[in-house]
Amino acid sequence: MHQSFDLYPGYLRHFDEAFDPAKPYRIEYEIHAQRNYKKWRDENGKQIVEPQVRSEGSLVIERATSAKPGQPCQLKVEHVRAWRTWTDAEPAVKQILRADIDYTADAIGSLNKWNMTYHSIPIPPVKFYKFEELPPFAKTGLVGGNRVIITGAEGTPPAIHELGHAPTSLYTLMDAVQSGRIKTGHVDYLDDLTMFRPGLEVCTLPDSENEIEGHQHIMKGHALVGPALLPQYIWQDEQSRIHAVIGRNVAYVLTKAVNL
């Protein structure tokens, strides 16, 4: 088993249903964040309990059409992170990112343009969050002429980034991996479709043999690695489903994968 699974193997799910990534699909993930790492070992460094992994959000990606290689395509994304003030507290606030993404069904899921909203709302009974008064904050992104232009608040000049490589995102890169189009090479990365992290590398990982809910799987892996990002390990099963995207302290774990 690859070392990137260190924290999370117990949270992976086995799926019996068939799944064809070439067809329209909807994939759903839970976000697991690991905390309280000190309690995970005794004073001799020996593991004593399960790491205290918590579900702290979700990711849903939907592609309503089949993807034709090299052709424009669209994804819908809802990415929710629910936060706690303290480890043992209930989640007190949700941060919701929703996006409609136009991209190219190529080797990395190159971004073309997108509309997104970002919204921060309290989760009752917490009542003192001002931002529930504000509407979702809208942003648009447009790629062209070796630049990406991200427009935010009305009347504010856009953010402009010079591209050294084709730009991708977590969501479109996952689509490229899942659809089998992925090729290794360098990319510029729009983290949360907003934070520009250029010059990352997509590379392959050695296969990983994992037991998931009593079933043996040979997982295929890719990683996004390079400056200004913790390595993101993307693991898929024999039917190309992406089971997990694993960072250092956070993992996206597949809960549902269906063709539409």
Add this chain to the structure above:
Amino acid sequence: MSESFDFNSLDRRNFLKAGSALSLSTFFKFSEAAPSACCPGPDTRPNILFLNLDQLSHLAVSAHGNPYVKTPNIDRLAKRGVDFSRSYTPDPICCPARSAWCTGRYSSETNVVVNNRTIRKDLPDYGQWLGKSGYQTVHIGKWHVPGRMLKESFQLVPHNSHPQGEYSDNLVAMSFEAFLANRDRNRPFFAQVGLMNPHDCGNVPRSSKLPFPFPHLKDQLPPFPPNFEYDPREPEQFKKMFNGLRHAFTREWTEENWGHYQWIYYRMVEMVDVNVGYILDTLERSPDFENTLVVLTSDHGEGKGYHHMLFKDNFYDESSRVPTIVAFPGKVPEGVHDEEHLVSGLDFFPTFCDYAEVEPPKDLRGLSLRPVLEQKETEWRRYLLSQSRASGRMILDERYKFVRYNGSPTTQLFDMIDDPLETKNLAPEAAYADVCQRLADEIDRVESTLDNADIPKSLLYPKV
């Protein structure tokens, strides 16, 4: 108006009024020495953006000469402001440092001498103080001051949280953008933005004794740090910490494992640097840029293998020396690398008050950086005191660092000019006895002036 006021019944405008009133009523419970409200008419006082990171060592910034990390955005801020080279945390761990920032008092006074002890109720914090003076105060991201609810200190709170930086810091930066686009333009803002990275490097050791998983990138792994071998004559508390780390994590680590740890840490630093850049870009594109004071710092540093140490909570420079960069267009000179002034996290509260034209609370322990920033004559401190784990004290002067812990017969003295990597403990040498005594006396002198909280003896004099 009481603290149980129902905010959900308010529209936006009334919410702001209620927020002010709430802050006011809460504040007056803490102190009768309240500052006077701002003058009538348009309030043109500067905005203040307090950008704080978590576990960023001074030495982990590319502008400070580290070849293993690239921080173009922090470097950019340094180029357009004053970069204090001799800046130290008041206490090299999260809650104590943050409680000291926000009250301008030592952790022994705030009661937060270790993580998760609650703060004294009678000390006002900068959110309350500036809110009372008419500032729109907002907190975004990490707070980590136990016992002080954010709503007592900030009128506008998009969220409070303490999650992992790798999936939260983007949203903290975006929340600042959303705040700036929707803020009350009739008054200045004080925004405390707490980014979490690179804090969670602490989660690395579970697996980093495994081989580095990207063989083709192995040439990026930093070698052993230059003071990996060091003088082991340390206070018992350090030895205990060191032995704990060895036992739990590092005993079998190879140079590749230590390099892996550093490599991960530096990627986390770079991650948050992008978030810093986003926030700075957002501000620079806004009409608020010209009138906003920006202060960037960190609550403490990170051991990252220096002296065989990981994490924080000790007085070596990697853990206790933090970046402090201040920029203010047209008001603070650009590109100044200040190696002269000893700066403490205790200085932020008085600095904010100075720029906000507000009389600070009584008995703040720090100094306003404003005269230094504006290159005016001022009498500055000769000594800087820092505390740790209730029982530890560090004091610096222009040349030396002296460290002592209650209950430990071993003290440390380093010549920070001739031995900046702190490899040779001079304290046991007779030739330095006078220096040690002078610095110990200065610790005692400062400590005798403090209004300390009631700290249990088990913390003040721990068994080691």
